[in-house]
Amino acid sequence: MFHAHKLALASLLICLFAKGVSAGLILQGNDAAHIALGNQFAAVGAVQGTNSANVTGLAQSMSLIQPQWGLASKHGFLDSANGNSLYTNLRVSFDGNFQTANTWYNIAEVFLHPTKDMAIMRFEVPVQNITPVSGRFKRGHS
Secondary structure (H helix, E strand, C coil), X not given: CEECCHHHHHHHHHHHHHCCCCCCCCCCCCCHHHHHHHCCCCCEEEEEEECCCCCEEEEEEEEEEECCEEEECCCCCECXXXXXXXXXXXXXXXXXXXXXXXXXXXXXXXXXXXXXXXXXXXXXXXXXXXXXXXXXXXXXXX
């Protein structure tokens, strides 16, 4: 599931940033204030995964940048001690409360940037009825 295909990632980032992706919200942790902040933005999703103890829970948040693509932090997917994946069975919900979410999008692939704390994820199917952050903001605007 995790790939470090530099050419594919570079091509995707060039295409996305050429379209004006300059804003988003990426949070990590289970802090109620972070979750409440993320819930203010429809394009912010909760990434859920199953850890090595077979416990399923919140891994991190992510921003929808295209209907089938999301942007998140790389460190939210990897164990800092050994570089191994922290989670399996990754999926994303854009429902307000991930603990009671009804709609989930399975993550098909995660592309990790080789040097930056950035990960791009591809969903098995495009996200419906949510406008991605890309195209909402022009470069230089917040």
